[in-house]
Each structure stands twice: as C-alpha cells, then as structure tokens.
Amino acid sequence: MTAGAGVAAAGAAGAAGVFLWGEDDKPVRAAAPAAGAPARSLPLKPSAYRLQPLTGYGPPRAAPGRTPVRHEPLLRMTGRGRTMVLTFDDGPDPRYTPGILDTLAHYDVRAMFFVCGEMAADNQELLGRMADEGHIVGNHTWSHPLLTRLTRRRIRSEMSRTSDVIEEGYGERPRWFRAPYGAWNRDAFQLGAELGMEPLAWTVDTLDWTTPGTGSIVDRVEKGAAPGVVVLSHDAGGDRSQSVRALGEYLPRLLDSGYHITLPHRRYT
Numbered sequence: 542m543t544a545g546a547g548v549a550a551a552g553a554a555g556a557a558g559v560f561l562w563g564e565d566d567k568p569v570r571a572a573a574p575a576a577g578a579p580a581r582s583l584p585l586k587p588s589a590y591r592l593q594p595l596t597g598y599g600p601p602r603a604a605p606g607r608t609p610v611r612h613e614p615l616l617r618m619t620g621r622g623r624t625m626v627l628t629f630d631d632g633p634d635p636r637y638t639p640g641i642l643d644t645l646a647h648y649d650v651r652a653m654f655f656v657c658g659e660m661a662a663d664n665q666e667l668l669g670r671m672a673d674e675g676h677i678v679g680n681h682t683w684s685h686p687l688l689t690r691l692t693r694r695r696i697r698s699e700m701s702r703t704s705d706v707i708e709e710g711y712g713e714r715p716r717w718f719r720a721p722y723g724a725w726n727r728d729a730f731q732l733g734a735e736l737g738m739e740p741l742a743w744t745v746d747t748l749d750w751t752t753p754g755t756g757s758i759v760d761r762v763e764k765g766a767a768p769g770v771v772v773l774s775h776d777a778g779g780d781r782s783q784s785v786r787a788l789g790e791y792l793p794r795l796l797d798s799g800y801h802i803t804l805p806h807r808r809y810t
C-alpha cells in the first residue's frame with residue numbers, strides 16, 4: 542500500500558478550512574458549518590499558500606512577545622522537505638487522547654493538541670503528559686462556541702479562561718489558537734494576538750468527526766500528504782475510536798514514505 546505521499550501536492554491546500562476575507566473584512570463566505578465541520582473553502586490565491594511566519598521547524602521558543610494581528614489564519618507551513626504537522630482538536634478526552642499519545646510516543650513523534658478549556662479543566666494530567674512528551678497545546682476556546690455569534694467580551698472570556706487552565710496543567714500559556722469550526726472574525730484575531738497566540742487553521746481535514754470509517758480517515762491523510770501540510774483530526778467531541786485507530790495506520794506509513802512529522806515554530810516571539 543502506498544502512503545499516498547506526494548500524490549496531492551497541489552490539492553491539499555485547497556481543502557483548507559479558512560474564510561477568505563473581502564475588502565471590508567467580512568467573510569466572503571460566512572455560512573456557519575455544521576458542528577465540527579470546517580466550511581469548504583473557495584480556491585485560495587497562490588499567495589495565501591505561502592504564509593511567511595511558519596518558516597522554521599522545531600520546538601516553540603519560550604519567551605512570549607508581540608504577536609501580529611492577522612486577517613486570516615495560517616493554513617500550512619512553508620519550508621523545504623517532506624514535513625507535516627498533525628493536530629488534534631476538542632480534547633483532552635481520557636477515552637481517546639491517551640491512545641493518540643501512546644501512538645505518537647511509540648513513533649517518537651510530536652503533535653499539536655488544540656484543547657477546550659472545559660475538557661482541559663477535568664483532565665489536567667493529560668495536559669501534563671503532553672508537556673512531558675514534547676507536544677504543543679493550543680487554545681480552542683472554553684466551550685467550543687461559534688465565535689462569530691459572540692460578543693467581544695464573551696470571546697475574550699472563552700479564550701482567556703482556556704489559556705489560564707492550559708497554563709495550570711501544561712506549565713505555560715498557549716501560543717497558538719484555533720477557532721471552533723474554523724470560524725474566525727476580527728475580534729478573534731485581535732483578542733488572540735493580545736493573548737500572544739497565532740491563529741492556526743489546517744490544510745487537510747480528515748473529516749473524522751463524521752465517523753466515516755478508519756480507512757476513510759487514513760485515505761484522506763494519505764491523499765492529502767504533501768510538504769507543509771497541517772492535518773486536522775479530533776481526540777474528543779464524540780466517539781473518536783476511528784481517529785485513534787487511523788493514526789496508528791497512517792503515521793507509520795507517512796514516516797516510511799519519508800515524511801518528518803514536526804511542530805511549527807513562530808517567527809514572532
């Protein structure tokens with residue numbers, strides 16, 4: 542079985558769940574996606590693929606500093622080589638997250654976990670394990686609301702409470718933010734930057750939240766595999782046993798086909 546590596550070098554970016562912004566900063570396509578579903582994007586301009594800040598790979602730097610206010614989230618990494626980032630959203634969930642962490646540890650791979658505050662508060666030991674094992678924990682709001690329907694005050698509360706609970710369990714404040722449903726607005730970008738977080742979306746959506754079958758999740762990752770791709774999966778929010786099993790299948794195949802699974806690092810610290 543081929544790992545699909547390199548098959549979809551061009552196609553992967555088109556699957557990114559990101560809003561495109563018009564002249565007046567209103568989303569070009571603002572329809573709210575179904576729960577967990579990032580909206581399908583319009584074709585992106587080539588320039589949108591080449592977002593500059595994610596130029597390097599490696600562990601995040603420690604010192605927080607000024608974070609730029611963006612108008613769209615980052616979708617992928619730039620750089621050379623067959624390098625990909627794996628991300629897991631909505632957890633941590635003691636039913637599924639440990640299995641994902643076990644597989645990552647088995648292959649000595651680091652990933653990103655965009656956690657929800659209300660899940661993190663109940664599962665602080667899993668945040669501690671993520672820290673111990675070198676993963677990045679990002680902020681995915683407290684209760685997973687559609688931010689575009691909230692007041693600025695509510696958005697701030699959703700974000701800052703989550704950063705607080707991450708700091709408790711993980712040991713440092715998150716430096717990455719991902720909006721639920723991929724639904725960003727100006728407040729989300731501004732408040733995220735105020736809290737020192739860069740907005741990270743994704744390139745390839747496994748659609749694992751639809752429980753399409755383990756094989757289907759594996760296929761989506763392998764078909765979408767390409768340099769710089771950021772993969773979206775979930776470790777909570779429903780029955781994620783397919784997501785856990787799929788990781789055990791696609792991860793060794795990605796590694797066998799020469800992919801290096803890594804973490805983004807920020808140019809602006």
Ligand SMILES: [Zn+2]
Pocket residue numbers: 577630631681685720721722
């Ligand atoms: Zn989510």
